[in-house]
Amino acid sequence: MNQSIIDKIGPIGNLDDIQKKLKVKRATAINYIHFLRKKGLIKTIYGKNRIRYYRILKIKKPIVGNESFYDIINKYSPMKIATRYNYRVIGRKVSIEETIVDAIETKNVKVILASLALFNYVKNWPLLLKFAKKHNVRKKVGALYELTRRFMKVRKINKKTLKAFLNAKNEPKFMIDNFKSRDFKDIEKKWNIFLPFNKVDITEYKQW
Numbered sequence: 691m692n693q694s695i696i697d698k699i700g701p702i703g704n705l706d707d708i709q710k711k712l713k714v715k716r717a718t719a720i721n722y723i724h725f726l727r728k729k730g731l732i733k734t735i736y737g738k739n740r741i742r743y744y745r746i747l748k749i750k751k752p753i754v755g756n757e758s759f760y761d762i763i764n765k766y767s768p769m770k771i772a773t774r775y776n777y778r779v780i781g782r783k784v785s786i787e788e789t790i791v792d793a794i795e796t797k798n799v800k801v802i803l804a805s806l807a808l809f810n811y812v813k814n815w816p817l818l819l820k821f822a823k824k825h826n827v828r829k830k831v832g833a834l835y836e837l838t839r840r841f842m843k844v845r846k847i848n849k850k851t852l853k854a855f856l857n858a859k860n861e862p863k864f865m866i867d868n869f870k871s872r873d874f875k876d877i878e879k880k881w882n883i884f885l886p887f888n889k890v891d892i893t894e895y896k897q898w
Contacts, residue, residue: 695712696726698711699711699722699744701746702746704741704743708722708744723744730747731747732744732745732746732747733745754778754780755778755780756779757778757779758778759784759788759789760773760777760801762789762808763789763793763805764804766786766807766808767806767808769804769895771804785814787812787818788817790812790834791818791821791822791824791827791831793805793808794830795827797867798866799891802834802865803891803895804895806838809839809842809844809845810842811845816851819851819854823858826861828854828855829856829858829861829883830865830881831855833878833880833885835847836881837877837887841892841895856881863882863884864883865883866886869886870885871884871887872888873889874888
C-alpha cells in the first residue's frame with residue numbers, strides 16, 4: 691500500500707468513509723483496514739453509539755545517513771545543542787575527533803563549549819591532530835583541551851601529540867573574532883590564541 695492511499699483515507703474515519711474516499715467495495719475497504727492494522731498503522735476507536743472509527747497513524751520516515759557532529763555532541767555532552775534542521779552525513783561516519791574540530795569551525799560559543807565533553811571520549815589522538823592540522827586549528831584544540839582539564843576529568847593526551855599541538859605555526863589567534871578571555875589568560879599566553887570563555891561560561895556548562 692503506497693502513501694497516496696493512506697493520504698486519501700485521511701487521519702480518521704469509519705468503514706463507510708474509507709470506502710467512499712477510496713471508491714472501492716466494502717470488502718476491499720475491510721482488506722485495507724486489516725492490512726494497515728497488520729503494519730501497525732491504524733488504531734481502532736469507538737464513537738457515539740459504538741460506531742467503530744479508524745485512526746491512521748503517521749508512518750515514521752526512515753532515518754537516512756549517519757550522525758552529524760551535532761548529533762555526536764548531543765550524544766556525549768550534558769550541554770545540548772538545538773538545531774533547526776536534522777543534519778545527516780551520507781556515505782561515512784563522523785568521528786569524535788573530527789567533531790571536536792568541526793565544533794571549532796562553527797565559531798559558535800555554545801557549540802564549542804558543548805563539545806568540550808568530547809575530549810573524554812577521544813581514542814585516537816593522532817587522528818585528532820590530523821583533523822586539527824587540516825583545518826589549521828592545532829593550537830585551538832590544545833588550548834581547549836587544557837581548559838577542559840581544569841574543570842572536567844578527561845583522557846590524558848600523549849606527549850608527542852600535545853607537543854605537535856603546541857608547536858603549530860601560523861595559526862589564527864582568535865577562536866571567535868574579537869573574543870578574549872578575562873579568566874584564562876595563562877592558557878591564552880601559553881598557546882598564543884584567544885579563548886572565547888570565562889569562568890561564568892564554565893559555570894553555565896556545569897549547570898546542565
